[in-house]
Amino acid sequence: MxxxxxxxxxxxxxxxxxxxxxxxxxxxxxxxxxxxxxxxxxxxxxxxxxxxxxxxxxxxxxxxxxxxxxxxxxxxxxxxxxxxxxxxxxxxxxxxxxxxxxxxxxxxxxxxxxxxxxxxxxxxxxxxxxxxxxxxxxxxxxxxxxxxxxxxxxxxxxxxxxxxxxxxxxxxxxxxxxxxxxxxxxxxxxxxxxxxxxxxxxxxxxxxxxxxxxxYQNIQPGSYFPGTGFAVFNTSIFPFEEEHELKIELWGDFRQMDGTILSIKPLQEEPMFTVVASNNSKEVTLNFKEEKVIVKHPFKRLLITFQKDLLKVLPDEDESKSSVLPVSAVSTPGYLTAWKDGRLAIGGFLGERDDNVGSHFLTGCLEKIQVQGKDLDLDLAIKHMSISSHSCPA
CATH class of the missing domain: 2.60.120.200 (Jelly Rolls)
Incomplete structure (x- = not known):
């Protein structure tokens, strides 16, 4: 000094x-x-x-x-x-x-x-x-x-x-x-x-x-969502080539989460994909257009892989529990182009105006979030003031 x-x-x-x-x-x-x-x-x-x-x-x-x-x-x-x-x-x-x-x-x-x-x-x-x-x-x-x-x-x-x-x-x-x-x-x-x-x-x-x-008296690593807002990223900031697969990974105790964990919305279009946790049903539902994939508790990690012709959901690296959804059943070829110019929300649902109106906000702790293998820093997002980017109450 x-x-x-x-x-x-x-x-x-x-x-x-x-x-x-x-x-x-x-x-x-x-x-x-x-x-x-x-x-x-x-x-x-x-x-x-x-x-x-x-x-x-x-x-x-x-x-x-x-x-x-x-x-x-x-x-x-x-x-x-x-x-x-x-x-x-x-x-x-x-x-x-x-x-x-x-x-x-x-x-x-x-x-x-x-x-x-x-x-x-x-x-x-x-x-x-x-x-x-x-x-x-x-x-x-x-x-x-x-x-x-x-x-x-x-x-x-x-x-x-x-x-x-x-x-x-x-x-x-x-x-x-x-x-x-x-x-x-x-x-x-x-x-x-x-x-x-x-x-x-x-x-x-x-x-x-x-x-x-x-x-908080005691803390643990992660991003804490108290149920009052979400964080939004422009998907254009994530490097991605359409001929390659797109991976999103979420870690945490999903039994302690309730609300919309993640949503993806192409610009000027309806939301394309959501991940929603329910304390009542003790399950996580992934919605892709009109199709659904339901994952039952318990699991601590969720890997979502988007490819040209399919969407794969894998909890806890257990291939026996994986779910595969053909893209042809829910979308059209080239749907991944929406990723290049859209919005990714963590902790809430992206509505028609990309705002918080009508959102089912997440309550819970995401211990880690990765896109394409890299940690997602919520400090770089447009986020609600109530979200703690790096710590959760333990």
Whole structure:
């Protein structure tokens, strides 16, 4: 990490190890219509908002900063997202801590110097990790679970000590133009922070949301659908040649799912294919045009293969349970061309207007979703704010 001048570095960077935490603290008004919360609250970073907008923020006088150390705990399965931001000079000098590919990434701007450093262990394993940031002269050190994780040094003839002015801190977003960063990241993270202790400051934080979402006590990998919306992809983003087969794989405890798991709709046409789970009948029904394939519980994996002349459904890699539906019975040759310009919805039914009206939304956890053998990241979809992209309650 880099230093922003002795005091600023100590404040801003140390601030790095903010104490981002459980939001179970009741907020109080501050006269400006903003809810105030403790810096030691637990915070769910994936709460819906403008993706770059911080969930909470505060401002302190640099002269009030007496500590050069900050710490907090982080838990996530998400490989990417913004965690903490700090700046001075109203954004003239700034610091950002995020994850990229699961690894801590620090970006700092001070005067004429811009630095980006990534390193340390991967943190997106779903476990609580303690991060501590401290300032040592020209170096800022990030420790992870008590072990050195990242060391950043910064020196410039223009850098001077700053012992006056304001320090702004933010959690879950940034306060500068994202284009200023060297490394671009997807901002919103499906993760939690808690137990923060930063710079010995006790001032309250302002919350941008009226209600801050709490975190699940225990989590497991997957995408969670609470029954209130779905995620939509343009099928054109998936590489596919019509002469080859198209594979979609779904993993999870299908006994715990209810609602539309998946639907495919060609542009300007009726929905072509749906997968629907029913808690009442304890089965999953695949609808292809006017035909149906019914798969009984239990199974944990469902492989759906579209070919020119047939559709194959295989639960749990058990060929004895596979179902084959001739395409000639339900469609016409060339039906796969619809895949090149259509919509794929996860967690709901695509109606005539590609909206949520009349959809039978999914309730449950999809542990993994793959298209053509590659994991599907719901962060890249247009999705309802209630969906957790990388974690499910355990």
């Amino acid at each position: 880099v230093v922003f001048g002795k005091t600023v570095a100590g404040g801003l960077l140390l601030t790095v190890s903010l104490t981002l935490l459980w939001w179970q603290v009741a907020g109080q008004g501050n006269g400006r219509g903003k809810k105030e919360v403790s810096g030691g609250s637990t915070i769910y970073l994936g709460q819906h908002r403008d993706p770059w907008r911080p969930l909470i923020h505060t401002t302190a006088n640099l002269s009030e900063i007496s500590s050069i150390k900050s710490s907090f705990q982080l838990r996530t399965f998400d490989p990417e997202g913004a965690i903490f931001y700090g700046d001075t000079k109203n954004g003239g000098d700034w610091f950002v801590l995020s994850l990229k590919d699961g690894i801590p990434l620090v970006q700092i701007s001070k005067e004429d110097v811009l630095v980006s450093v990534a390193g340390g262990p991967k943190l997106n394993d779903g476990k609580w990790h303690t991060l501590e940031v401290s300032n040592h002269g020209k170096f800022v050190i990030l420790e992870v679970d008590g072990a050195p994780g990242l060391v950043v040094g910064m020196q410039s003839e223009k850098i001077e000590d700053v012992i006056f002015g304001k320090l702004r801190l933010a959690v879950g977003g940034i306060l500068i133009n994202k284009e200023k960063m060297i490394v671009q990241v997807e901002p919103q993270m499906d993760g939690c922070v808690r137990d923060g202790s930063w710079l010995n400051l006790s001032i309250p934080w302002e919350a941008e949301a009226e209600d801050l979402w709490s975190c």
